[in-house]
Amino acid sequence: MMRIALIGTGNLATHLAAALQNSTTIDLVQWIGRKTTPPKQATKGLYFTHYQDAIKTDLCLIAVTDDAIPSVAEQLINIDVLVAHTAGATSIHALKPIKRRGVLYPLQSFKENFPVDWTSTPICIEATNPKDLKLLKTLASQLSESVHQITESQRLQLHTAAVFSNNFCNHLIGVSQHITTKAALPFSLLHPLLKETFERSFLTRATDLQTGPAKRNDTLTQHKHLSVLSKKDAELYRILSQSIFNTHNT
Amino acid sequence: MMRIALIGTGNLATHLAAALQNSTTIDLVQWIGRKTTPPKQATKGLYFTHYQDAIKTDLCLIAVTDDAIPSVAEQLINIDVLVAHTAGATSIHALKPIKRRGVLYPLQSFKENFPVDWTSTPICIEATNPKDLKLLKTLASQLSESVHQITESQRLQLHTAAVFSNNFCNHLIGVSQHITTKAALPFSLLHPLLKETFERSFLTRATDLQTGPAKRNDTLTQHKHLSVLSKKDAELYRILSQSIFNTHNT
Numbered sequence: 001m002m003r004i005a006l007i008g009t010g011n012l013a014t015h016l017a018a019a020l021q022n023s024t025t026i027d028l029v030q031w032i033g034r035k036t037t038p039p040k041q042a043t044k045g046l047y048f049t050h051y052q053d054a055i056k057t058d059l060c061l062i063a064v065t066d067d068a069i070p071s072v073a074e075q076l077i078n079i080d081v082l083v084a085h086t087a088g089a090t091s092i093h094a095l096k097p098i099k100r101r102g103v104l105y106p107l108q109s110f111k112e113n114f115p116v117d118w119t120s121t122p123i124c125i126e127a128t129n130p131k132d133l134k135l136l137k138t139l140a141s142q143l144s145e146s147v148h149q150i151t152e153s154q155r156l157q158l159h160t161a162a163v164f165s166n167n168f169c170n171h172l173i174g175v176s177q178h179i180t181t182k183a184a185l186p187f188s189l190l191h192p193l194l195k196e197t198f199e200r201s202f203l204t205r206a207t208d209l210q211t212g213p214a215k216r217n218d219t220l221t222q223h224k225h226l227s228v229l230s231k232k233d234a235e236l237y238r239i240l241s242q243s244i245f246n247t248h249n250t
Numbered sequence: 251m252m253r254i255a256l257i258g259t260g261n262l263a264t265h266l267a268a269a270l271q272n273s274t275t276i277d278l279v280q281w282i283g284r285k286t287t288p289p290k291q292a293t294k295g296l297y298f299t300h301y302q303d304a305i306k307t308d309l310c311l312i313a314v315t316d317d318a319i320p321s322v323a324e325q326l327i328n329i330d331v332l333v334a335h336t337a338g339a340t341s342i343h344a345l346k347p348i349k350r351r352g353v354l355y356p357l358q359s360f361k362e363n364f365p366v367d368w369t370s371t372p373i374c375i376e377a378t379n380p381k382d383l384k385l386l387k388t389l390a391s392q393l394s395e396s397v398h399q400i401t402e403s404q405r406l407q408l409h410t411a412a413v414f415s416n417n418f419c420n421h422l423i424g425v426s427q428h429i430t431t432k433a434a435l436p437f438s439l440l441h442p443l444l445k446e447t448f449e450r451s452f453l454t455r456a457t458d459l460q461t462g463p464a465k466r467n468d469t470l471t472q473h474k475h476l477s478v479l480s481k482k483d484a485e486l487y488r489i490l491s492q493s494i495f496n497t498h499n500t
Contacts, residue, residue: 167462212417
């Protein structure tokens with residue numbers, strides 16, 4: 001049974017801890033964080049507040065904010081355990097003082113109260129030596145059916161693509177919800193359209209699916225839309241419309 | 251059985267024709283367009299190229315581009331039939347010369363080769379008199395379980411919200427696909443994240459779901475992302491990040 005130590009108490013760490021505790025082939029033996037009160041998901045005796053406890057495991061996972069990774073790594077210099085961080089846009093070299101370094105990046109948005117389907121969550125791995133890569137692959141495969149060895153450059157690009165698909169789309173859905181609320185209409189009217197928008201992009205290139213006034217340069221309709229938008233949403237509308245127009249007409 | 255004439259041969263018209271022809275309670279008796287060759291979906295004897303044929307029905311649906319609606323309406327002045335257009339951002343008054351006017355706006359993105367689930371597609375209706383509103387409601391209810399009487403102003407706002415949820419999100423998904431292609435990675439890696447993005451927005455306010463470097467003003471990560479983007483995608487990234495930051499920090 002693979003023995004794991006986990007460092008961090010944020011959204012990703014909490015979801016990881018739950019998945020690791022649920023696994024019958026993985027033993028989460030130590031969960032380490034700065035909080036003095038154990039997270040409510042931690043079983044009795046699992047939670048520690050000192051990094052030096054992370055030594056009696058096969059693998060130590062660091063799930064803290066990107067900028068805290070180097071300082072956590074500093075405290076793990078002397079342990080002979082594979083240490084992997086879980087960040088999308090941080091180099092494996094952020095773990096530099098540590099000898100055996102790796103990355104285990106789960107590509108999903110982790111929020112409290114939203115359960116994660118680990119089986120379908122892509123996990124991207126990287127390690128500084130083949131033996132450790134194999135260890136990460138074994139762990140990742142026990143969580144997910146979608147495990148991928150990718151380079152640091154690919155991971156950064158994937159993380160950037162995820163910002164467009166998740167962060168930016170979510171922000172625009174928020175604007176959309178704000179408009180329907182202002183119009184005293186239920187946002188559920190847009191659910192079937194949103195569902196099609198995303199599901200069709202799984203089948204074909206979104207560029208080929210593009211419709212709407214921006215693509216066909218229908219300025220009359222665009223002016224009508226602008227008339228109902230707040231100043232800041234109108235600005236966003238103009239810039240996105242211009243970007244669509246440029247993509248399809250240059 | 252309700253007798254319908256349909257004008258137009260674009261994506262919406264073609265999908266409407268298919269739905270009307272499939273219905274056992276509606277009789278599509280005339281399909282009228284400018285094309286001399288009948289659309290392949292038209293049964294024999296259904297297709298006409300002259301508007302004056304649209305007179306022997308209970309209801310005439312106009313599914314042409316927004317700016318063509320007034321000129322089509324001009325040619326239907328003398329018929330005593332309810333005439334409804336199907337556009338989201340066009341006033342019912344675009345049909346002005348016609349006595350009995352209505353709107354039947356199906357809120358979905360209609361593309362060739364993508365079948366539409368009419369049962370769940372919201373249909374928004376409006377008419378100049380109660381009797382005609384009832385007629386539109388009867389027709390809409392035979393196509394969909396989601397029928398809504400809304401005002402012209404609500405319809406325009408809904409159409410604007412749809413641009414954010416569909417046109418703009420689709421464009422950003424396109425950028426995302428472009429990034430993964432350039433990184434030699436399959437876009438399917440992002441499917442689980444995209445699925446969560448829109449499904450969670452059905453459950454709660456997207457603003458409350460926002461995560462990412464823009465929200466927390468993580469400029470280090472943002473610079474890494476910008477380094478892998480083309481000049482035009484970087485511009486989009488900056489503006490959307492600023493919009494997210496402003497939403498959550500002002």
